[in-house]
Amino acid sequence: MRGIVHHITEELRNTARELLASGRISAFLGFREGDHPMTVAPFAARTAEEVELLIFNSFCVLNSANTIPELLRDLTPPAKRGEPPNEPPMIGVIATGCWSRNIVVQIQEHQVPRDKLVIVGVASRGMVDRRKVLAKLPNSDVYSVEEQDHLLLVRGRGYEVEIPRWEVVRDNCRSCSHPEAVDFDLWIGPKTGPRSIDAPFQELEEIEGLGAAGRWEWFSNEFSRCIRCYACRNACPLCYCPTCFVDDSRPQWVGKSADFSDTATFHLLRAYHCAGRCTDCGACESVCPMDIPLRKLTKKLYKAVKERFGFEPGLSSGATLPLSTFSSEDREEFILRPGGPGQEER
């Protein structure tokens, strides 16, 4: 590791070490390196030795917010019989733009108390989709990857190639306008400011232009590959329900097999549950082992919420949530009436 990510990692470890040493926090949540090239694992450092395992690099495709509720639960000492539940201790957490926006969403939805968090903000440089890298390699096989500021140095059996980093950055990061944490207590690394994106929803245009039949065909083709592993759900910081709707058995809302009608139901319902909450962090799509373009659904809903309500999720914890409030100004043209709008494609 060299260059920018090396410096940020050093700063991250220093900050986490100081926070732990001062006794202000009982764990610092971030990532450590995975066993396989270009992977990271969620990791809560609880000691000075464990801090040395924390890293920040271009392969942090998971969302740190996803682990916060679980970590707070794990760290809260169990209450004595008959006594009220104990308060969770304070934790530190690293946050890029979308991670911090997801923390804001969790605060708004009363999953995480803000006063128990020390948020260490950082500017994301755009995370790399490791499968985009693998797709470029002979036999999709890799021995090691060294990250430089603008290049990935990739080595495998009998080859060594340089891949320009930006070429393999995830699609959501390429259209991201908030790479910097929006709510934070401490800051590490350089500040970059917001990015201006001319056409943030451009990636949807091709599918939007297909017409109802074409869109269904696109959806069926891409989503019929799903193996129902639920990695998308488990990587998602919005998916904190104690019992997910797909796991409910009384009543059972959706069939359990990979029959397409059930797979389609799962994905449509999951996407709608994320409307007005999803920050387009891309964790779902990054972990999908079947290359399903999951974000196209959530991004479409992001766009709809932005256009209808002028709202983007996770930018302010005081904001009114569009999907849990009613206003007489709300547009209602989606209510289908015989001969009314919305019927032309049926």
Next chain:
Amino acid sequence: MELIVSGSDLDRLIRSLKEKGRVAGPVSRPTFRGRMVAWAEIRSIGEVVFDEAPRESMKRFLFPQPEVLLRFKRKGTGYEVEPGQVSQETVLFGVRPCDARSACLNLLPYQDDPFFLRNMAATVIVGTRCEQPCSTCFCRDVGGGPESIEGMDARITPCGEGSWKIELFTEKGLALFQAMAGGEPAPTPEGGAEKTPPLLKPLKSAPLSSLYESDVWAELARACLNCGICTFLCPTCYCFDIQDERLGSSGRRIRYWDSCMFPLFTQHASGHNPRPTKLHRVRNRFLHKLKYFPDRFGSFSCVGCGRCVRECPVGIDIRKVMKRLAEAVQTEV
């Protein structure tokens, strides 16, 4: 026996096979990330990718999901029951030695399962040599090898200039290539069977408690997302659940993949869950493959294909787990 055939002969064979059933192989498919190698129906041998493992194992052909076990219809006070789906005649081209071997290992617990046996009988596995083991492969550590023919009915090897070498090992393989060949299937060549993996005996003789209490489980549980990628891509994970899907007065009984990574897998009707945490579930997955299955059936429930290593979103590596367990066993002794 062995024969050399041309690509066009193979393509003719594939076309005729497709009239009776399906013919599939790993093919390269475009995706939003570039490409992926996926199982698909093929029309010609040229489509088959030989030098890269498909993202999924061949398991979906032997454990279709959903698999309709029976159909039922209300009749008076009872039900009228009809058989479920029929196994489709299937020929799989380009199955890697690790994946082919998985069929033999899965047969051990499924030897009395009529549905699996039926699917096996309807499937011909035309394997391939593994010329390019990946950095994530470890077939030799679990009793297989790139030259292994375990589970294969025949083996196909490209030998340049559009011709292919076909080796036939079983009656099924012979029947498939009957028009092109004559005579008897070859005896299993020497060197196909690999040595007993070094870790198998120590793990088998180790008391369970020394492995059960290892620190490694807590470490893994902290990283694991508890998704089903490893189990669903694994060729030797075969767990299932059964449900009746009913619409009005008729319905079907289906079998579909289930995963020990999911809390629901062990949830009792009472609400009690004997594997309530990630730690319990992670431990079960690895110990099932490396201890419980070997104790019962004599072999690891793992073919070393490396899919769980490659595809794990948090980079968990079963080879490191095996190493840690080996250390735990040694310290015990």
